[in-house]
Structures are given as structure tokens and as C-alpha cells.
Amino acid sequence: ILFKEIFDQSSIGIALINLKGTILFVNAALATILEHESSHDFIQKPIKFILPEFKERSPFSNDTFFENFEKAKKTGFTTFEFVLKKSDEQWLQAELLINKIVINQNLSLMLSVYDITERKRVEKLKDEFVEMISHELRVPLSTINSSFDLLATNEFNDKNDKKMQIVQTGKRNIDRLNRLISDILESKKISEGLIKMNFSKEEILPIIEEAVQTMNPFASSKNLSLNIITPKEPLPDVYIDKNRIFQVMINLISNAIKYTDEGKIDVSLLSANDGIMVKVSDTGIGIKTEDIPKLFQRFTSVAPQEYRKFGSTGLGLVICKQIIEKHKGKIWVESTPEIGSSFIFHIPIFIEAIRF
Numbered sequence: 001i002l003f004k005e006i007f008d009q010s011s012i013g014i015a016l017i018n019l020k021g022t023i024l025f026v027n028a029a030l031a032t033i034l035e036h037e038s039s040h041d042f043i044q045k046p047i048k049f050i051l052p053e054f055k056e057r058s059p060f061s062n063d064t065f066f067e068n069f070e071k072a073k074k075t076g077f078t079t080f081e082f083v084l085k086k087s088d089e090q091w092l093q094a095e096l097l098i099n100k101i102v103i104n105q106n107l108s109l110m111l112s113v114y115d116i117t118e119r120k121r122v123e124k125l126k127d128e129f130v131e132m133i134s135h136e137l138r139v140p141l142s143t144i145n146s147s148f149d150l151l152a153t154n155e156f157n158d159k160n161d162k163k164m165q166i167v168q169t170g171k172r173n174i175d176r177l178n179r180l181i182s183d184i185l186e187s188k189k190i191s192e193g194l195i196k197m198n199f200s201k202e203e204i205l206p207i208i209e210e211a212v213q214t215m216n217p218f219a220s221s222k223n224l225s226l227n228i229i230t231p232k233e234p235l236p237d238v239y240i241d242k243n244r245i246f247q248v249m250i251n252l253i254s255n256a257i258k259y260t261d262e263g264k265i266d267v268s269l270l271s272a273n274d275g276i277m278v279k280v281s282d283t284g285i286g287i288k289t290e291d292i293p294k295l296f297q298r299f300t301s302v303a304p305q306e307y308r309k310f311g312s313t314g315l316g317l318v319i320c321k322q323i324i325e326k327h328k329g330k331i332w333v334e335s336t337p338e339i340g341s342s343f344i345f346h347i348p349i350f351i352e353a354i355r356f
């Protein structure tokens with residue numbers, strides 16, 4: 001009785017669901033959040049009663065919900081962002097948590113629902129603001145860039161001239177700012193699905209070879225050897241966006257070079273788990289274990305100051321992750337400080353129809 005009171009007065013929406021997906025119980029908060037008069041409306045209804053029915057493809061398909069539902073049954077716990085149905089036209093943005101629980105020796109699942117509409121609204125505002133500022137900066141920046149180009153060519157001819165050095169420092173910083181702005185706009189576009197991926201059946205090796213060739217001069221300038229290691233057996237073709245995978249390779253290889261002072265960089269290819277695994281290993285400064293989770297966050301650098309002079313934006317890995325996830329793949333890091341790092345990604349071989 002006491003626990004029922006707690007459930008009923010909790011401000012977190014809670015539903016109890018049996019393993020078949022029938023709703024057994026809904027607390028008052030969930031009824032209110034989903035704009036129903038009474039929690040009785042939900043009892044004995046299938047869980048689909050509160051799930052969206054989007055016609056077009058959506059990350060919020062019933063399949064996604066049931067994948068999480070099954071995962072909770074297996075592992076005991078899962079949490080994810082989703083939308084729930086209030087009425088035929090209205091949806092609730094929510095953070096869901098599904099827990100496996102035992103009541104009177106029966107296994108059930110408890111669904112907790114947090115309303116995140118406000119958080120999403122603020123995130124959207126923040127993103128729009130960043131995007132607006134980035135766009136607005138582009139025009140004056142390109143004017144400044146042209147002025148500096150002019151100064152560099154016409155006004156100062158002597159390379160040793162102090163003024164020339166100032167102009168060149170200015171140019172470098174303009175380039176850096178330009179890169180930062182493109183990265184911000186690009187990572188936003190990818191995350192919103194605004195950049196269309198062009199998937200086609202491709203051989204991966206030529207793409208990797210081209211990326212290695214492109215980066216070779218940079219590696220040589222630091223006396224690092226840059227090698228490709230391929231398996232003996234042929235690699236399967238993959239459905240990928242060729243240009244985007246090239247971009248990921250350039251990012252990973254240029255990081256490997258940036259953060260390595262001596263030794264080598266190996267790019268290895270493997271066929272693994274119904275897919276392809278690509279590994280970029282360096283003998284560089286490495287990354288502390290506690291810093292690894294920060295790497296794929298926007299604008300973060302965990303490298304010592306002296307390594308940041310090459311014009312870091314802290315967005316390269318964010319973009320890599322977004323691209324790999326668009327391929328339904330995974331990217332991760334293995335690293336030991338002062339020994340080196342390996343950035344590894346795996347992309348599954350999917351049939352063409354699954355990509356969208």
C-alpha cells in the first residue's frame with residue numbers, strides 16, 4: 001500500500017508492463033504527462049497504445065522501442081530518448097528507462113518516463129544560435145581573408161620582413177577560424193540528417209590508399225612512416241558513402257600524425273563480424289583512460305598545450321563518430337599514455353536497402 005502511494009504521488013511517469021508488452025499499471029503522473037484523464041485508460045492495453053505511428057522512416061519507430069524492450073529483458077536495464085503518444089497529433093519527447101523487476105515472483109518491466117520537452121527546446125535554441133553565429137561570421141571573415149591575401153601578395157615582398165610575418169600569422173588564424181566554422185556547421189548538418197549520405201557498393205582499399213597518399217607529405221614532414229596493412233584474404237565490398245569515409249580517414253590519420261613525435265602510423269584493414277574493421281594506430285602521446293570518454297564530445301581537447309598549435313577544433317572526432325553511426329557502425333579508442341593510440345571503426349556490410 002505504501003509503495004502504491006509512492007508510485008501515485010511520484011512526479012516521474014511510471015508504467016508496469018508484462019513481458020508480453022501489456023500495460024498492467026500506470027501511475028497518475030504518467031496519465032497526466034500523456035494528457036489522459038485517468039490512469040485506467042491504459043490498463044490491459046498493448047504498449048503500442050502509447051507508441052508513435054510515424055509513416056515515414058524515423059528513429060522513433062516501434063522497432064526501436066521493442067529492441068530496447070528486449071534489451072531490458074536480457075540485460076535488466078536500458079535507457080534511451082524516445083517519443084510517446086499523447087493523442088493522434090501530439091507527442092511527448094521523453095527519456096525512457098526500462099527496468100526488469102520482480103513482483104510476487106513474476107518478472108515484469110517498469111517503464112519510467114521523464115518529460116524532456118523543455119531540455120530539447122533549449123538544445124534546439126542553442127544549436128540554432130551557434131549556427132546563426134557561424135553563418136554570420138562567414139561573410140566578414142571571407143572579406144578579411146581577401147584583404148590579407150592582397151597584403152600578402154602586393155604590399156610585402158620580403159619574406160623576412162616583420163610585417164610579412166604578422167600578415168602570415170593573421171592568415172593562419174583566419175584559416176583556423178574558417179575551419180572551425182565549417183566544422184560547426186558540418187557536424188550540425190550531419191547530426192540533423194541534413195547531409196545526405198550517398199551510399200554505394202565500394203571497395204574499401206582504394207579509399208584508404210588515397211587517404212594515406214594524401215597524408216603522406218604531412219607524415220614525412222615529421223619523419224613518421226605511414227603504412228597500410230591489409231589481410232591476405234580479399235576484403236568484402238561495403239555499402240558506404242565513399243567521400244565521407246575518406247573524410248573519416250583523413251581526420252584519424254591527421255590526428256595520429258599530429259599527436260605523434262616519433263615512430264610510425266599503421267592503418268590496418270580487417271574483415272570482421274560481417275563487416276570491415278579499420279584501425280589507425282600510432283606510437284604517439286596516447287590518451288589517459290579517464291580522458292577517453294571525453295574525446296567524442298564537441299570542442300574538447302585532452303592533449304597538452306604544445307600539441308594544440310596545429311589548429312585543433314575539437315570537432316574532428318565528433319564528425320567521424322556521426323559519419324560512422326550513419327553507416328550503422330561503431331568507433332572506439334584503445335590507448336596507453338606515452339605508448340600510442342588506436343582509433344578503430346567497424347562498419348557492417350548491410351544490404352543496400354537498409355541504408356537511408
Ligand code: ADP
Pocket residue numbers: 251255256257259282284285286287295300301302303311312313314315316317318341
Ligand atoms: P582536434 O581538432 O582537437 O584534433 P579531434 O576531435 O580530432 O579534435 O580530437 C579531439 C582530441 O582527442 C584531440 O584534441 C586530442 O586531445 C585527442 N586525440 C585525438 N586523436 C589522438 C591521437 N591519435 N593521439 C592522442 N590524442 C588524440
